[in-house]
Amino acid sequence: MKPLRLLTALSLLSIVSTPLHASAETIVLASTTSIENSGLLAHILPQFTRASGIEVHVLAQGTGQALATAAHGDADLVLVHDPEAEAKFMAEGHGLARTEIAWNDFIIVGPRSDPAHVMGGRDVVAALRAIYAAGAPFISRGDKSGTDALEKRLWKASELDPAPGGVDWYRDIGGGMGAALNAAAAMGAYTLSDRGTWLSFGNKGEMQIEVEGDPRLINRYDVILLNPQAHPQAKQEPAHAFATWLASPDGQAAIADYTISGQRLFHPESDPKP
Amino acid sequence: MSDVAGGAWAALPHIIGLSLAVSLLAAAAAAVVGLPLGAALAVYRFRGRATLVLLANALLGLPPVVVGLALYLLLSHSGPLGALGLLFTPPAMTLAQFLLALPIVVALSHRAMVGVWETYGDDLLVSGATRLQAIPHLLRIGQMDALTASLAGLGRTVSEVGAIMIVGGNIAGYTRTMTTAIVLETSEGHLAFALALGGVLVAISIAVNAGVFAIALRRPHHTTIQKTS
Numbered sequence: 193m194k195p196l197r198l199l200t201a202l203s204l205l206s207i208v209s210t211p212l213h214a215s216a217e218t219i220v221l222a223s224t225t226s227i228e229n230s231g232l233l234a235h236i237l238p239q240f241t242r243a244s245g246i247e248v249h250v251l252a253q254g255t256g257q258a259l260a261t262a263a264h265g266d267a268d269l270v271l272v273h274d275p276e277a278e279a280k281f282m283a284e285g286h287g288l289a290r291t292e293i294a295w296n297d298f299i300i301v302g303p304r305s306d307p308a309h310v311m312g313g314r315d316v317v318a319a320l321r322a323i324y325a326a327g328a329p330f331i332s333r334g335d336k337s338g339t340d341a342l343e344k345r346l347w348k349a350s351e352l353d354p355a356p357g358g359v360d361w362y363r364d365i366g367g368g369m370g371a372a373l374n375a376a377a378a379m380g381a382y383t384l385s386d387r388g389t390w391l392s393f394g395n396k397g398e399m400q401i402e403v404e405g406d407p408r409l410i411n412r413y414d415v416i417l418l419n420p421q422a423h424p425q426a427k428q429e430p431a432h433a434f435a436t437w438l439a440s441p442d443g444q445a446a447i448a449d450y451t452i453s454g455q456r457l458f459h460p461e462s463d464p465k466p
Numbered sequence: 467m468s469d470v471a472g473g474a475w476a477a478l479p480h481i482i483g484l485s486l487a488v489s490l491l492a493a494a495a496a497a498v499v500g501l502p503l504g505a506a507l508a509v510y511r512f513r514g515r516a517t518l519v520l521l522a523n524a525l526l527g528l529p530p531v532v533v534g535l536a537l538y539l540l541l542s543h544s545g546p547l548g549a550l551g552l553l554f555t556p557p558a559m560t561l562a563q564f565l566l567a568l569p570i571v572v573a574l575s576h577r578a579m580v581g582v583w584e585t586y587g588d589d590l591l592v593s594g595a596t597r598l599q600a601i602p603h604l605l606r607i608g609q610m611d612a613l614t615a616s617l618a619g620l621g622r623t624v625s626e627v628g629a630i631m632i633v634g635g636n637i638a639g640y641t642r643t644m645t646t647a648i649v650l651e652t653s654e655g656h657l658a659f660a661l662a663l664g665g666v667l668v669a670i671s672i673a674v675n676a677g678v679f680a681i682a683l684r685r686p687h688h689t690t691i692q693k694t695s
Contacts, residue, residue, distance in 0.1 A: 220554060220637075229654050234638065249554065249637040252650075265543030266553050370653030377655075395655030425543050 218247040219430045222259075222267035224338060225368040227413065228252030230388030230457055236446040240437050246430045254337030254368065262286060262416075265423050269431040270416045271438075273386075274338035276345075278414055288417045293438040294447050294458040295412040295465060298342060300403035301373070301390060302328075302382035310382075316406040320350045327361045329381035330354065331372050334364035338411075343384045346408065373399075386411050388457040410465055413458070415439075477639065478663075482670065485624070485643040488556055490674070492563035493620035500571030500619065501612050505601045507572070508579035509587070519576060525569035530562075534632030537562050541633065554635040559643075562629040567619035574618055578611030579604055613682050617675055624671050644670070 227233055228250055237248050251261060255272040259281045262270045271293070272278060281287050300310065300319055308326040310319040323330055332354075333340035347354055354362040365375050369389040376383040377397040385393075390401070415435045418426040437443045444460035451457065507519055539545050541553040552558040582604050590600040605612050627645035634641035636650060644667040651660035 218640075220635075225653070229650075249635070249640050251554065251635045251637065265548065368653050370655055374653070374655060393655040394659075395657055423543075425548075 217245065217427075217430050218249055219268040219427050219434060220249045220251060220266070221269055221271060221434070222251045222253060222257075222261045223271040224255050224258060224273055225252045225370065226273065226339065226386040226389045227271060229368070229370050230386075230392045231452070232388065232447070232450050232458055235450045236443070239446050240434060240443070243442065244430075244433055244437065246433060248434060252368075254333070254335045254340065256336030256341075259286075262418060262423075265425055267418075268427045269418060269435060271413060272338060272416070273411055273413045274341045275412065275414075277338070277341060278416065281416065285419055285422050288419045289435075290414050290416045291435060291439055292412050292461045293415050293443070294461060295410060295463070296387045296458050297404065297466075298339065298384055298386055298409040298411050299390060299401050300382055301376065301385050301399050302402045303380040304398050304400050305380065306402065308382070311400070311402045313403045314405045316346055316403055316409055317350045319403045320346055320354075321352060323382055324350070324352050324354060327359070329361050329363065329376075329379050331376045331379070331381045331383040332362060332364045333369065333372050333384075334366045335368065337368070339369060339384060339386060342409075342411075346384070349408070391452045391455055391457055405466065407466060477642070478666075480639060481642055481644055481647050482666070484556060484641070485645070485667070486670070486674070488559050488630070488643060489563060489620065489623035489626075492560045492623045493567050493616065495560075495564045496567035496571045496619045496623075497612075497616040500568050501575050501605055501615065502601055504572045504575030504577075504615065505579045505604050507576045508583045509597045509600055509604065519573075522569050522573040522576065526573055528566055528569060530566055530626050530628035531632065533562055533565055534629030537565070537629070537633050553633065554637060554641060556634070556641060558633040559630040559641060562633050563623040563626055566626060566629060567622045570622055571615045571619045574615035575605075575608075575612055578608050578615065582608040582611070610682070613679065617678060620675065620678075621671070624667075624674070 223233065229252065233250050237250070241247055251258065251267065253261060255274040255277055258267070258270050258272050259277055261267050263281070263284070263286050278290060282290060300316060302310070308319070308323040308328040310322050313319050332343060355364065363375070363379070363381065365372055367375070369385060370393065372383050373385060373389065373393050374395055375381065377395055377399055380398070382402065415438055417431055417435050420426065420428050439461070444462065447458050448456065448460045507515060507522075537558065538553065540547045541550065541558055542548055543553070552561070586604070586607055587600070590603055591597075595603065625645065627649060630641070630643060631646050631649065634643070634646065636642050636646040642650070644663060648660050648663045648667070651663060
């Protein structure tokens with residue numbers, strides 16, 4: 193079978209042409225789409241790899257999925273942003289230590305036309321009530337991510353149920369932050385976004401920041417090392433080295449250094465919160 | 467195009483290389499296993515043959531995301547094959563695509579080899595070949611059909627995204643391929659860049675298929691039946 197031989201030869205050729213990885217040690221970090229899509233990891237990981245020789249493979253998932261991946265034993269550590277889900281993960285014995293390494297904030301973004309008249313407000317719950325009252329389109333992540341969990345908590349605080357069934361303005365897309373922003377841009381809808389993804393997002397269209405500055409919108413990122421008794425296959429030493437580096441002056445400086453168009457996307461842990 | 471996309475262009479050679487390696491290897495493996503299987507289903511008569519043919523045809527519509535999920539559960543550290551450490555690696559992606567391409571190669575080659583066997587089967591058996599020995603002859607006579615079946619398998623692997631996203635994890639510089647990169651860039655709102663990547667993928671796909679096909683065309687394909695030794 194000549195065509196077969198040809199296929200095999202071509203595939204072998206392409207494997208040879210694929211660059212090999214130089215680093216001896218690699219760890220798998222289960223993290224969130226907001227951390228990856230914002231470009232933070234692409235900025236800081238090369239610095240860590242240079243300093244340690246350890247390469248970090250990043251899985252960009254929602255917080256819920258990232259914690260589930262780690263609970264299945266398929267990651268060496270996690271970097272996520274949902275305090276309640278993290279507390280549950282720790283209580284179930286999956287985690288060994290949890291350390292805050294950075295924070296930024298969430299914002300409500302929406303169309304310039306601002307049909308719910310929430311632009312310029314600071315009170316996020318009042319803004320959700322106004323969106324509800326106006327029946328203005330709102331995109332929900334609906335993916336059990338940290339952002340999704342916060343959105344659900346904020347609706348609860350507003351004492352309104354946005355999705356009793358039959359409403360067409362509340363749209364659960366079951367997707368990542370970028371997918372939600374794409375959907376909001378296309379539908380002229382409001383959505384809750386972390387600031388990092390928003391700043392790095394390339395398809396803002398007619399959207400703008402509507403609500404910011406509410407203390408309830410603080411977004412903290414924690415790194416969690418896995419409990420070696422529950423997860424003996426996790427690479428403890430290199431994972432520990434990475435977590436330690438993130439919290440170290442070098443790691444914190446790398447996080448603080450990351451800017452897009454002059455705006456800092458993530459604050460180091462020591463920066464005072466509003 | 468933003469500076470973020472600029473960084474992504476730099477990663478493109480690795481992404482293209484991995485896409486080609488995974489999809490070509492998976493398609494080649496599917497051809498190596500699937501073509502003889504398809505031919506065997508045309509040559510042998512046994513109980514359950516019709517069921518196997520039906521199965522291969524039914525699996526033509528195998529949803530990649532289901533294959534990805536099943537493989538994920540098998541390869542996860544909490545799954546039966548977790549000790550292999552294959553999850554989130556290129557071999558896991560190759561395995562997923564092999565499983566997706568295999569039914570296509572089997573079903574299409576079987577369909578073609580049935581016709582070839584009807585025409586040449588008696589001659590092959592009269593000339594002293596066993597049914598097993600007849601299989602390579604059959605595939606040689608019907609090699610253009612076998613090629614089409616193989617290319618259909620390649621078409622599946624090179625364009626697939628659902629399964630490799632789950633078992634590969636879309637890890638930058640390690641398991642990110644053309645298709646998963648397009649999904650990622652779209653989600654980051656870099657729509658122009660995502661479309662440019664799509665153009666590159668289409669061009670590569672056409673070039674590989676046309677290249678394989680053109681080289682095969684230059685060979686004589688109306689092979690006469692050779693007497694088996």
